[in-house]
Amino acid sequence: MKICTVVGARPQFIKAAALSRVLRRQHEEVLIHTGQHYDHNMSDIFFDELSIPRPDYNLGIAGGSHGKMTGEMLIAIEEVLQKERPDMVLVFGDTNSTLAGALAAVKLHLPICHVEAGVRMETLQNPEEVNRVLTDRISALLLCCTETAIGNLRAEGITRGVYNTGDLMYDAVLYYGKRLTAPRPGDLMDFSGKEVALPEKYVLLTCHREENTGTDEPLDQIFSAMEALPVPVVYPVHPRNHERAQRLCQEKGYRNILLTQPVGYLTSLYLVSHADQVVTDSGGLQREAWFLGRQCITLLDNPPWPETLEGNVNQLCRPDKEEILRKLSVRPDFSRHQNQFGDGHAAEKITEILSAYQG
Template sequence: MKFVTIIGARPQFVKAAAVSRIIRRNHQEILVHTGQHYDNNMSEIFFDELHIPKPDYNLGVGSGSHAKQTADMMIGIEEILLKEKPDYILVYGDTNSTLAGAIAATKIHIPIVHVEAGLRSFNMNMPEEQNRILTDRISKFLFCPTNTAVENLKAEGITQGVYDVGDVMCDAVLYYEKLINKNGKDYYFNRLEKLIEHNNPESWYLATIHRAENTDNIEKIYEILSAFEEFDEPVIFPVHPRTKEMVLQVMNENSFKNTIITQPVGYIDMLFYAKNAIKIVTDSGGLQKEAYILNTPCVTVRDQTEWVETLNGNHNILCKPNKKDIIDKVFNTKTDMENKNNYYGNGDASEKIINFLR
């Protein structure tokens, strides 16, 4: 079998690391990087540390409006598909890269394999929700991470080619978690200058905030950072390049000291900080799930989540982007650590996907 795999954003690099490792045992893969994430800390470091094969093509699309970015990707992907003539195109998740790959493939009748199909936030204002729904509609094989995702598709009348295989992100977490156990804490702290300046905390919270609804104005960022200032231990906050300027402005104007701002970190480093955090505060989709797998309680600064299973037992809890609600949810939520279900599989989702296709 010959695959063209489309990736472009940080979470997709991690998923591809798990699936590509299985594909390349017996099959051919052409890896296409759209360039949706292009900063070194958001892209290049993942290929290096996760040992992902270097892309065969890099479209270098970069930032832009949703329409322009998606259109530029479609043009580049179509040219590659016509040249490579794969048996399948493989797309992950819900980014513009995902949708661009799917549309380009369906127009020239190449079967689409959608990994992480069936997720729904039921919020059509989210670009991710639009991308995942449209991609599911035109995919031939829909590999779902959970039974909830299967039921979501069934409710929309999609039942053909749907498989519950478990979560490929779980594959990656369990595989790379073994690596972080080999290194001491100092190894990870010494890789970040800002943490050295703050004398390397013994305990910490981990935060990632990047979604537009939480960062589209400086008042919202102020509310979130004001909450972090009240936490009983330091907050390690790897900042997305898009929001760095506003975050630093709020920090400096208000002399906030409890939040440790760092550059984006690699995947294995992030696993270390997540696994050992007191609690995670995030608006990321993937980090909610990683927190669940790693047994770290999570507070998600959003009105809804695609990963509804994580809400059981308060392993994950939703909150508003304001100081009062964040502090309340972080300090007044009890997590049931005794009763935790294995919703995301046993680390063999990638094997199941390739076996089904074979």
């Protein structure tokens, strides 16, 4: 088969790294990078350190409103698909790149394989939820990470082409986790280009979603909680948010938060695995914390991964100082830590399903 795979954001690069290594043994893959995450620390470093094949197409589309970005991607991806005429279009997760790739494919009557299908937060106020729901509705293959996701699809009347393959993110943690080393010079830098020394004990913070970073108030509540912790907080900052983060730290005199540039996947995985606790609004990072046995506070109202909530290993939390501190003080019960994300061979299962697809 010829398969066109659409990627554009950090979580998709990780999943592509896990899948492409296996997929390309049997099939021809054409990799389309929309450019949604575009600078070195958000994109190039992932391709370099994870040995992902270089994109066959880099569309260079980033920034702007959701509609503008998705529309420009749709136009550009359609042109590539018309040229390549693949047997299948494969998309990951829930980004604007995912929806644009799926829409371009369905308009050209090309079957879509949606990896990480069936995830639900039950609110269309979340833009990623819109992307994943619409993509699921038009996909021929819906490959789920967990039985919960299969149940979500069944409740919506979607049962055809649905499989539980396990989670490519778990594949990646198992594969790349063996290669982790402490950050090297240049791995952990502030925004002035100076090296950041990694504390012996620290809390890891990642926070990028619009509802938490789009205005000062929620981010300031999060920062105020981090400032009150007894250990330093390491915060790799998304480029679109670093100006607000730096300004708040300066205005409020926050000294406990170490702002760094975005980090590569291997550095990020090391930071998770050695953190005392993790505070995040990332769907990927909350799973990585769970895989690696770290307590996590997720700054969301709805659980995209309810499997991680058992035993308070992961807890949902509003961007409120007192609630964050209260939940960080709760002891997790790791005895209830049962893996529901597969056996680490999701890539092989996905490849088998694609090979057997008859349309």
